[in-house]
Amino acid sequence: MKATLAQLARGLGDAVFPPICVHCRELIETNGQEAGGFRHLCPRCVTQLEFGHAPQCTTCGHPFYGVVEGERMCPHCEGLDPAFREGRTAVLFKGPVRALVIELKYHRGLHVLTDMAEILRRAPDVLEFVRGAVLVPVPLHPRKERERGYNQAALLATSLAQAADSTGSPQAADGTQVESLLRRTTDTATQTAFDRRTRMANLKNAFALARGAHLNPAQHYILVDDVFTTGSTLNSCARTLRRAGALNLDVVTLGHG
Numbered sequence: 001m002k003a004t005l006a007q008l009a010r011g012l013g014d015a016v017f018p019p020i021c022v023h024c025r026e027l028i029e030t031n032g033q034e035a036g037g038f039r040h041l042c043p044r045c046v047t048q049l050e051f052g053h054a055p056q057c058t059t060c061g062h063p064f065y066g067v068v069e070g071e072r073m074c075p076h077c078e079g080l081d082p083a084f085r086e087g088r089t090a091v092l093f094k095g096p097v098r099a100l101v102i103e104l105k106y107h108r109g110l111h112v113l114t115d116m117a118e119i120l121r122r123a124p125d126v127l128e129f130v131r132g133a134v135l136v137p138v139p140l141h142p143r144k145e146r147e148r149g150y151n152q153a154a155l156l157a158t159s160l161a162q163a164a165d166s167t168g169s170p171q172a173a174d175g176t177q178v179e180s181l182l183r184r185t186t187d188t189a190t191q192t193a194f195d196r197r198t199r200m201a202n203l204k205n206a207f208a209l210a211r212g213a214h215l216n217p218a219q220h221y222i223l224v225d226d227v228f229t230t231g232s233t234l235n236s237c238a239r240t241l242r243r244a245g246a247l248n249l250d251v252v253t254l255g256h257g
């Protein structure tokens with residue numbers, strides 16, 4: 001099932017989309033070869049990808065630059081009071097990554113998922129971090145998911161699980177799983193009439209456990225989303241999982257910024 005979706009997206013990409021870089025819009029010259037595993041970013045834009053690396057903020061994964069003196073939390077996370085333990089991000093949410101995410105979320109660009117999977121494959125620290133865990137995608141409101149046709153966080157979680165299990169040692173006997181344990185109960189699109197403070201208050205209660213979902217306190221859970229911005233959506237999800245009994249809980253995003 002997982003492989004079929006990836007193959008479908010790839011086949012569709014070949015048939016319909018010319019090899020144009022989604023970021024700089026230049027024709028991708030591959031000379032019959034894939035540009036290092038990327039199909040929708042040109043080699044020049046690939047070099048602009050900024051991967052997360054140590055030392056980093058343990059809450060969101062944003063790398064620290066220069067001299068770090070025992071710093072654990074970055075300015076993005078000040079005041080967040082995380083309900084999760086740690087966070088990692090594959091790359092910074094800039095140029096080429098922003099273009100891929102916009103393509104996937106707003107232009108029905110399922111074909112770029114293969115490039116996101118390639119980014120994840122090049123982030124060994126993130127793969128190591130998630131291997132053997134249960135990945136929980138941040139849910140969309142059912143109305144929004146119907147409109148978009150899919151939840152990009154769920155697709156990313158599946159790509160992440162596949163990338164984690166196809167690399168590294170086979171120490172995790174059960175493999176990396178994806179479970180949609182959460183549902184979004186508040187439709188944020190209908191929230192624009194409220195001021196920011198009210199929206200933030202509503203976001204706190206925007207998630208609930210999916211019907212029939214059951215958590216195992218011994219299990220390692222990792223929330224997955226496309227982008228870490230303020231962390232408040234991920235934190236709201238984390239609070240819901242914590243209340244439901246998740247003790248061992250981290251977060252991972254594709255991009256940060």
Ligand SMILES: [Zn+2]
Pocket residue numbers: 021022023024025026041042043044045046
């Ligand atoms: Zn380019």
Ligand SMILES: [Zn+2]
Pocket residue numbers: 057058059060061062073074075076077
């Ligand atoms: Zn941070």
